[in-house]
Every structure is written in C-alpha cells, then in structure tokens.
Amino acid sequence: MTILLEANHAGKTFTTGGFFKRSEAYALRDFSLAIDDEKPIVTAIAGESGSGKTTLARLLLGVIAPSIGTVRYKGVDVHTMKRDQWREFRQDVQAIYQDPFEVYNPFYRVDHVLTTPVAKFKLARNAAEAQELIESTLNKVGLRPEETLGRYPHQLSGGQRQRIMIARALLLRPKIIIADEPVSMVDASLRATILESLLKLHEEFGISLIYITHDLTTAYQLCRDINILYRGAVVETGDVEQVIKQPQHPYTQLLVGSIPLPDPNRRWGDETVDQARRADVPDTGCLFADRCPWLMPACQNAPPPLYQTSPARATACYVYEDEAKATTKSEAEAVLSGEVS
Amino acid sequence: MNAPVLQVDSLHIHYQTLAGMVKAVNGVSFNLYKGERLGLVGESGSGKSTTALAIIRMLEGPARIIDGAINLSGTNLLALSDDEMRAVRFDRVSMVPQGAMNSLNPVMRIREQIRDIYEAHGKLPKRSELDGKIAHLLTRVGLKPEVAGMFPHELSGGMKQRVCIAMAIALQPQVILADEPTSALDVVVQRQVMETLGNVQQELGAAVILVGHDMGLMAQFVDRIGVMYAGRLVELASVEQIFKAPQHPYTQQLIGSIPNLEQKKLFKGIPGTAPSLLDPPSGCPFHPRCSEAFEPCTLDVPPLRETAPSCWVACHLYEKVVSHDHPA
Numbered sequence: 001m002t003i004l005l006e007a008n009h010a011g012k013t014f015t016t017g018g019f020f021k022r023s024e025a026y027a028l029r030d031f032s033l034a035i036d037d038e039k040p041i042v043t044a045i046a047g048e049s050g051s052g053k054t055t056l057a058r059l060l061l062g063v064i065a066p067s068i069g070t071v072r073y074k075g076v077d078v079h080t081m082k083r084d085q086w087r088e089f090r091q092d093v094q095a096i097y098q099d100p101f102e103v104y105n106p107f108y109r110v111d112h113v114l115t116t117p118v119a120k121f122k123l124a125r126n127a128a129e130a131q132e133l134i135e136s137t138l139n140k141v142g143l144r145p146e147e148t149l150g151r152y153p154h155q156l157s158g159g160q161r162q163r164i165m166i167a168r169a170l171l172l173r174p175k176i177i178i179a180d181e182p183v184s185m186v187d188a189s190l191r192a193t194i195l196e197s198l199l200k201l202h203e204e205f206g207i208s209l210i211y212i213t214h215d216l217t218t219a220y221q222l223c224r225d226i227n228i229l230y231r232g233a234v235v236e237t238g239d240v241e242q243v244i245k246q247p248q249h250p251y252t253q254l255l256v257g258s259i260p261l262p263d264p265n266r267r268w269g270d271e272t273v274d275q276a277r278r279a280d281v282p283d284t285g286c287l288f289a290d291r292c293p294w295l296m297p298a299c300q301n302a303p304p305p306l307y308q309t310s311p312a313r314a315t316a317c318y319v320y321e322d323e324a325k326a327t328t329k330s331e332a333e334a335v336l337s338g339e340v341s
Numbered sequence: 342m343n344a345p346v347l348q349v350d351s352l353h354i355h356y357q358t359l360a361g362m363v364k365a366v367n368g369v370s371f372n373l374y375k376g377e378r379l380g381l382v383g384e385s386g387s388g389k390s391t392t393a394l395a396i397i398r399m400l401e402g403p404a405r406i407i408d409g410a411i412n413l414s415g416t417n418l419l420a421l422s423d424d425e426m427r428a429v430r431f432d433r434v435s436m437v438p439q440g441a442m443n444s445l446n447p448v449m450r451i452r453e454q455i456r457d458i459y460e461a462h463g464k465l466p467k468r469s470e471l472d473g474k475i476a477h478l479l480t481r482v483g484l485k486p487e488v489a490g491m492f493p494h495e496l497s498g499g500m501k502q503r504v505c506i507a508m509a510i511a512l513q514p515q516v517i518l519a520d521e522p523t524s525a526l527d528v529v530v531q532r533q534v535m536e537t538l539g540n541v542q543q544e545l546g547a548a549v550i551l552v553g554h555d556m557g558l559m560a561q562f563v564d565r566i567g568v569m570y571a572g573r574l575v576e577l578a579s580v581e582q583i584f585k586a587p588q589h590p591y592t593q594q595l596i597g598s599i600p601n602l603e604q605k606k607l608f609k610g611i612p613g614t615a616p617s618l619l620d621p622p623s624g625c626p627f628h629p630r631c632s633e634a635f636e637p638c639t640l641d642v643p644p645l646r647e648t649a650p651s652c653w654v655a656c657h658l659y660e661k662v663v664s665h666d667h668p669a
Contacts, residue, residue, distance in 0.1 A: 048527035048528075048530075049498075049527055157614050157615075159614070160614075187384040187385055187554060188384070188554045188555070188556065188595075188598065190610055190611075191598075191600075191610070192598045192609055196610065214528070216602075217557070217602060220600070220602055221605060241605075254529055255528060255529060258528040258531065258532040260528070260531070260532070260535075260555065260558040260560065260561040260562075261557055261560065261561070261601070261602065262557045262560045262596075262599045262601060263584065263601075264560045264561075264580040264581050264584055265581070267560075267561050268532055268561055
C-alpha cells in the first residue's frame, strides 16, 4: 500500500485589497485527502461557486502552493520535487477542465493536444506506434479517429472536444484524474456519455477520479464518496448514498432540497429559502452560522470539527456532538480519504 | 383554456453565414395562453433561443425572419416598425436575459436603470412617486429597497438576476421571456430566483416562456413543454405527459438521459450528434439518430399532429392516431 496523492490539512488564503486595506480571504481551509494506490476512489467535491472547489483542484494539481499544510505525491511535497519526480507527478495526475472550448489552440488541429504528450513523455518509439496509440485511445472514449483526427477544434462539437481531453488524459496512463466541472458546459444529452467514459476509465484501468462539481445529481450518479464544501471548509463528507439521501448538515439539507428534481409531481416545497444572512452573527465560529436555522450559542465561538456520525460519514455541525463522539484526528482523515466506506 | 395571448405561426428563421444558410428555425407554431408557463427545451442549436429572440424582435445581424407571424393579442409583432416594437418591449413583452451580469450597465445605479424603462415608455411617474415605485418593485422580487442606490458590481449573481426580473415586470407585461435565467447560478440561488419569477408572474397574471435545457428546472416550473429539435417543435404537451409518457423518440431519449436521485444507474446519453442546420437531413431531422426510423422518416417531414387531447407530436410513428392538423 502506497499513498499516492495526499493533502494534509491543506489550506489556501489569497490576499485581497491594496496598500491600506489588506485582508486575507480564505479560499480553502484545512482539507485532507489521501488516495491509495491499491484502492482507487471515485470521489466528488461539491459546493456552490466560491466554495473553493477549483482552488482545491489547483492545489492537488500542484499549480498553486498551499498557504498552510502540505500536498504530497508518493510522500514528496509537490512543491519541493526534483525534476524527475515532478515529471512523474505530471504524468500520473491528469486534469480535465471545465471549458472544452478554451483549452484548444484554434490554430492547431486537434491532433496537437494528443501528439504533444506522446512526444513529451516518449510514449511511443516511432510515428506509426504513436498514431496507433492515439487511435486506440480515442476509441476507448467512444470517438471514431477518422472523424476527429485532422480536424480543427471549431469543427467538432463540445462533447467531442471534451472527450478528446479525456483521451489526452488517458493517453498518459495516469493514476489519478482530477476533473473540474467536466460536463457543465456540455449539452445535457451528452453529459451522460461523458460521465460514462470517465467511469469506464475508473472501472477498467483503476484510475482514481476526483470529480469537482456543483451538480449533486451527477455527483450522486458517478461517485462513491462526496465532500460538501461551504466557504472553503468541508461541512459533510462520506458515503454518497447517506449524504445525498439523508443529509445531516443544514447546508447540505438546503443544497439537496434545492435540486430541481426532474419530476413534476415532486416540486419544490412552499417554504421559501431563507436568503438573508444575519448580520449580528460573528464570523468567528461555524461558517454557516449566519444562515443556519439551528443556530446555537456554541456555533458562534469556534468552528465545529467533523463529527463521525456513522461509520461512513462525518458532519461538521454541533448538533451532532452528542450523537457522535468527536472524531480524533486520524478518524477524520480516514473518512476524508474514503477508507472507511 | 382561455384565448391565447401569443400565437407563433409557422416561424422560419435563417442565419446567413459564409458557409451558407443556417436554417435555425423551420416552421415553429405554438400558442401561449394567459397566465401559462411554457418551457422550450432542446440542445444547443435547436432554435429555442432564436425563437425567443424573434418574439421580442431582438435578432441581430445575420439572422432573418424568412416567414411566419407572431401575434401578441392581436398585434402582429413582425409587421411593426422598429419604433413601434420599442414601445412594445417591456410594456407588453419583456425578457429576463441569460447572463444578468452582462445585461446591467456597470456604471449606472440600479435606480437609474429602472428609471430608464419608465422614461423610454413615457410612463415616468412624478419625482415624489418614483422612489416609492422602485422600492416596491425591488421588494416584490425579494430585494431590499436600498439596492436601488447600488451599482451592479455590489450585487451577487442572484441579486442581479432579481434586478433583471424587477426590470422585466416594471411595466406589467403580458408575456415574460426567460432565456436560461439561472444557468450561471448555483442550486440554492437558482431555486430562489425561480420562485421569485413564479411569484411575480402569478401576481401579474402574465404568461412565461422559459427557455432552457435543464429538464429538472422545467419539471419544477412549467405547465407545458415544447421540445425542439433542429429548429422544429417535435413534441408539445403538458409537463406531466412529457415526463410520464413521452411520445417522440427524441423526447423519450431526452427523458431517459436525465440523471436522478432515485437510484444509481448508468444513465444513457443520446447517441449521435445534432444534425447540421446548413444541410439538414431529408425527412424527419431526427431520423439519423432514431432507433425507430422507418421508410417515410427519410422522405417526409412529419407535421406536428394532435395524438391525444392537447398532446402534439411530430413523428411518423403516430400517423394513424391523427385527429387534427393545426397546433394548439
């Protein structure tokens, strides 16, 4: 058992404001996750815009450095890696981005994004072998090479472009794929196809998948575990069945209750969602306190830790303090890494 | 139902491009009744937004309305001059745009932007009443009256979208067009905005056309759904009917591709890609992707026919159960 990618109490702050009014904005607080080589995971990171989802993806990809905590790959800090370790990391951990339009250079044929990694990582010995590798990889994501190769990006649909990006990631035989909103810009009818290709990669090649999204329905369909982020902090984490079907944290409940269900007989309830943030609640405790219907005095003093409320789930809310014994540090980490489920 | 407020009759819209004519809308007809919520769904390029833009006559540049009529309670909007149409916008038909962040003027306070609407239509209230009127408008969409003094950058996405709704209802129009009004918002805010839109629509008794591709949102909000494919309406029926017993093979696959929270199963996408509108396939535009296609599908375009009361389908499979030939 080797731990591949590991985030250890990682956090990121951005400094905003100028010379006179400098302030720190927390994009991500205290995030931990570990991906085991032998137990590939499919985990979702879900939250609204501004909850820190993309910051987390960028941290895990080594694009930005954490302000506190560490991100390690095979035990080595991603930001102090030697050249060959960095190269291995860049091959093993692949990203799929949100916008299948902007990742392409419009002046190159789409072949470019496939031949470049082959050349850079010396995946093939000669041109014929490279061509064969590219074509077989395209087939694996459900594209016909003769319909895609040699074309320019604008000649392909969004769904085709996004699947080429999945093929590009797959080409490198990665161990982990981090997909940041891979289907949010694709038509609904194509979403299913793209998520299917992602899931196939996990099932056939044992690739761990981190699926970052604001869409709880696709997260539920695709993933085994889920982490719900609110203002940069994990508020609920664990088995996707439990978290989505019986959400515990008031924020998760609000989120799940707002999903527009594709069923005209089960419409949103009549209760209006309380939008107004209470201004009198200090920002020192639970981050959700100013919107929380269950606000208690304890919520305003310190942020709640993740309480282990069942073997496969933990919730950061004082309401569950009595019900579950406070987790020790190691237990919380085990849940975050999906080991318990 | 009562008399329609809006009648769209065999609308054809083409885009002139360097590559040729893009046939974006090919004979769309439907009625919109008073107080009704109609959803127009379809994948990108199916002509749903083009249809909505045609109703408010905001198509630009290469788009040309080739044929058809749009009747707003007796007025043919396509026959109006630009000035006459300007008077109709906001007053009788208004639009809640897709990207609220890009549709407000960044250097004007909200108050000034709402005031503009009254002024442009010659309905500017007395100075003493204006502030109260704007405050009332903002409260109706769930915003605090203080928002009037703010600039768009001081508001969140959901608040900006509500300001757009407030502007859309300022002159109490009969028809509100909403083109994916919540596509940039997250689910909690989306629900709030849609509920706001629903409430003000009911108070006004206005009809709403919601354009989008999120079937979940459609199920939550609309009364009837029109499914568009390659610039044609392929099915038009009540929301219950569409979800419970879709008739057109495309609608069936569309419903089948929606992920749900009931059970984990691998949901299926729709195989193939949308047809090119430059050179659409012969016959039914869906036949190359349709698993039930048979001979007539490649030859004739099936007309929209009523197969059951208030249930319209354009598909050769339902030829035998025809009763009428004109859409409702």
